Amino acid sequence: MKKPWSHAKKYGFGWGLPATWQGWIVFIAYIAVLIFIISHIHARGHSISGVLTSFLPQILLTTLVFGVIVYLTGEKPKWRWGNKR
Numbered sequence: 597m598k599k600p601w602s603h604a605k606k607y608g609f610g611w612g613l614p615a616t617w618q619g620w621i622v623f624i625a626y627i628a629v630l631i632f633i634i635s636h637i638h639a640r641g642h643s644i645s646g647v648l649t650s651f652l653p654q655i656l657l658t659t660l661v662f663g664v665i666v667y668l669t670g671e672k673p674k675w676r677w678g679n680k681r
Contacts, residue, residue, distance in 0.1 A: 602670035609675050611666055619669070626662040630655065 601619030602611040605610050614620045637647055667673075 600671045602666050604671040604673050606674060610673055613671050622665055637671050
């Protein structure tokens with residue numbers, strides 16, 4: 597891959613906002629799936645235990661898939677303290 601889809605954060609660990617259009621498509625799709633899942637919580641969920649057992653695994657799986665995609669297509673993350681001199 598020539599250009600990473602997401603740049604590593606300047607401070608801390610992880611990634612910032614996407615750097616390419618491909619990264620933005622993946623990010624928007626992730627947000628759309630989360631909104632879809634969360635919108636169904638109110639429609640079907642009536643108790644905390646029902647919400648946790650039904651929707652928490654879906655949210656965790658969606659976030660895991662998003663994290664793997666960003667890890668494979670973005671800059672490799674490491675703990676950073678700004679620009680090195």
